[in-house]
Amino acid sequence: MVIIKNKNVIILTLIFLVMFTLNLLTPLFADDFNYSFMWDKSKKIENLIDVVKSQQMHYVQWGGRTVAHTLGQTLLMTSKLLRSFLNALVYVALIYLIYWHSQGKKLKFSRNVSIVLLIALLCWVSLPSFGETTIWLIGSVNYLWTTVIMLLFLIPYRLKLLSNAVFVKDNIIQLLGMFIMGILAGWSNENTSLLVLILTAIAVVYFLQKRMMGKWMLAGFAGTMIGYLFLILAPGNMVRASHMEKPADYSFLLYHIKVPAFMTISIMKFQVPVWIAFIMIMSVLLNYLVRNKLSFKNMLITYGHDFLYSFTFIGFSILNNLIMFASPQFPLRAGFGSSVFLIIGVLGLLRIEVTKRLFNIKIVKTLNIATICFLIVTMGFVxxxxxxxxxxxxxxxxxxxxxxxxxxxxxxxxxxxxxxxxxxxxxxxxxxxxxxxxxxxxxxxxxxxxxxxxxxxxxxxx
Known part of the structure; x- marks a missing residue:
C-alpha cells in the first residue's frame, strides 16, 4: 500500500518538476509586459495598492476578468522562481482536482496509479494551446488558475452528491467561505464561469428535491451569481467591444456559425483521446448489459449518481464551446474548460465497477508503461x-x-x-x-x- 502511494507522489512530483522547469525557461511576452505596468502605463506595478488601482482602471476601460488579472499582476511582482513554483503547483492541483471530481472518495487517490497517469496523459495531450494556457503566465492565470478555483469551489457539491454526510457546515465562517469562493468562481472566465453558475443552480434544485439542502449551497450559488454579474457587466467590456472594428468580410454566418464551428472542431481534435476513452468505456458497459440481458435501467439504479454526474459534465463540455458561438472572437484557448469538463465526465464513468473489466492487469501495466514513455519523450522534447x-x-x-x-x-x-x-x-x-x-x-x-x-x-x- 505504501509503495503504491509513493508511486502517485513520485508521479505528481515529476510532473511538478517538469512544469517548474518549463516555467523557469519561459521568457516574458507582450501581455506579461503589459500587466507589469499600471493599466494607464504611468509606471510599473510596485505593490498591492498599485494592483488594486490598476484593476479598477482595467475594469472600467478594458474588461471584467479582475480575478485572473489581479493574480497575474501580483505574480509579476514576485521573482521568477516563486511564480514558476506556484504555477507548477497549480497545474498539479488541477490534476488532483480532476481526480477528486471524477473519482470522489470511493476510489482512493493512493490506490489508483493508472487513473492518475491517465489524467496526466489526457491533460498533456487534450488541453488546447497547452503552452498558452498552463505555462505562459498571463494565459495561465486566465485559464489554469481560474479553472482550479472553479473546480475547488464545486468540490463540496460533488462530495454531497456522493454522500449525505456533512462536508461543509452551515456556520457563519463556512457560509462566508462558500460565498467568497462562489464570487471568485463566477468572476473568472466568461464561458466556463457561466457553466459553473448553471451547475450550481442545478445542484441547488437537485438537493432541494432530495431534501439534502444546506445553507452553504445557497451561499455558494449567490456568490457565483454575483461574481458572474461583476464579470459580464464590467464597463470595460463595452469599451473594448467599441474599439474592435468589424472585419471587412464580416457576416453573421461567417463569424457566428462557420468560424466557431471550425474552432469547435479544432478543440475536439485535441479531445480525440478523451472521446476514444469514452467510446471504450461505453462499449464495455453496453457489452455487459447485453451479455447479462440487463436493461440500462438496472445499472442506473446502482450507479445513477455516477451517470448523472458524468453525462452532465460531458454535456457541459460541449456547451462550453457552443456558448462561444455568440462571441465575436473564439480563440482555441477558450476550449480549455471544455477539455477539463470532458476529462472529468469521461473518467467519472470509471467509478462504475463493470468498467474494471475493460483491462486486465497485464494490459493496465502495459498502458502505464506506454503512457510513462510517451510523457517522458514528449515532455523532454518540449x-x-x-x-x-x-x-x-x-x-x-x-x-x-x-x-x-x-x-x-x-x-x-x-x-x-x-x-x-x-x-x-x-x-x-x-x-x-x-x-x-x-x-x-x-x-x-x-x-x-x-x-x-x-x-x-x-x-x-x-
Missing amino acids: IRQYSILYHENNARMNSLNNEKQTGNDSVIVKPFSIDKSSPYQTLNRHVFISDIGGNPNVWPNTIYAQYYGFKSIKELDH
Missing part, C-alpha cells in the same frame, strides 16, 4: 524547445544591455528561431511564443520597448 527559447532570450537580454550602455534607444533584435506556426516545433502548441515584429510602432513592440526603457525596438528582418 523542455528542449523551451531551453532553446531560454538561451535565445538570454542572448537578447545581453544585447539589450549592451545597447543601453552605448546609449542607443532604438534597437533591433534577432527573432526567436522556433517557428510558432509549426506543429512540430511547438509540439502542437505545447511551446508558446508571442514575439515582437518588424514594425516598431505597433503593439507589442511599443510595450516591449517601454518595459526595457527604449524608444523603439523591432525584429531583425529575415
Whole structure:
C-alpha cells in the first residue's frame, strides 16, 4: 500500500518538476509586459495598492476578468522562481482536482496509479494551446488558475452528491467561505464561469428535491451569481467591444456559425483521446448489459449518481464551446474548460465497477508503461524547445544591455528561431511564443520597448 502511494507522489512530483522547469525557461511576452505596468502605463506595478488601482482602471476601460488579472499582476511582482513554483503547483492541483471530481472518495487517490497517469496523459495531450494556457503566465492565470478555483469551489457539491454526510457546515465562517469562493468562481472566465453558475443552480434544485439542502449551497450559488454579474457587466467590456472594428468580410454566418464551428472542431481534435476513452468505456458497459440481458435501467439504479454526474459534465463540455458561438472572437484557448469538463465526465464513468473489466492487469501495466514513455519523450522534447527559447532570450537580454550602455534607444533584435506556426516545433502548441515584429510602432513592440526603457525596438528582418 505504501509503495503504491509513493508511486502517485513520485508521479505528481515529476510532473511538478517538469512544469517548474518549463516555467523557469519561459521568457516574458507582450501581455506579461503589459500587466507589469499600471493599466494607464504611468509606471510599473510596485505593490498591492498599485494592483488594486490598476484593476479598477482595467475594469472600467478594458474588461471584467479582475480575478485572473489581479493574480497575474501580483505574480509579476514576485521573482521568477516563486511564480514558476506556484504555477507548477497549480497545474498539479488541477490534476488532483480532476481526480477528486471524477473519482470522489470511493476510489482512493493512493490506490489508483493508472487513473492518475491517465489524467496526466489526457491533460498533456487534450488541453488546447497547452503552452498558452498552463505555462505562459498571463494565459495561465486566465485559464489554469481560474479553472482550479472553479473546480475547488464545486468540490463540496460533488462530495454531497456522493454522500449525505456533512462536508461543509452551515456556520457563519463556512457560509462566508462558500460565498467568497462562489464570487471568485463566477468572476473568472466568461464561458466556463457561466457553466459553473448553471451547475450550481442545478445542484441547488437537485438537493432541494432530495431534501439534502444546506445553507452553504445557497451561499455558494449567490456568490457565483454575483461574481458572474461583476464579470459580464464590467464597463470595460463595452469599451473594448467599441474599439474592435468589424472585419471587412464580416457576416453573421461567417463569424457566428462557420468560424466557431471550425474552432469547435479544432478543440475536439485535441479531445480525440478523451472521446476514444469514452467510446471504450461505453462499449464495455453496453457489452455487459447485453451479455447479462440487463436493461440500462438496472445499472442506473446502482450507479445513477455516477451517470448523472458524468453525462452532465460531458454535456457541459460541449456547451462550453457552443456558448462561444455568440462571441465575436473564439480563440482555441477558450476550449480549455471544455477539455477539463470532458476529462472529468469521461473518467467519472470509471467509478462504475463493470468498467474494471475493460483491462486486465497485464494490459493496465502495459498502458502505464506506454503512457510513462510517451510523457517522458514528449515532455523532454518540449523542455528542449523551451531551453532553446531560454538561451535565445538570454542572448537578447545581453544585447539589450549592451545597447543601453552605448546609449542607443532604438534597437533591433534577432527573432526567436522556433517557428510558432509549426506543429512540430511547438509540439502542437505545447511551446508558446508571442514575439515582437518588424514594425516598431505597433503593439507589442511599443510595450516591449517601454518595459526595457527604449524608444523603439523591432525584429531583425529575415
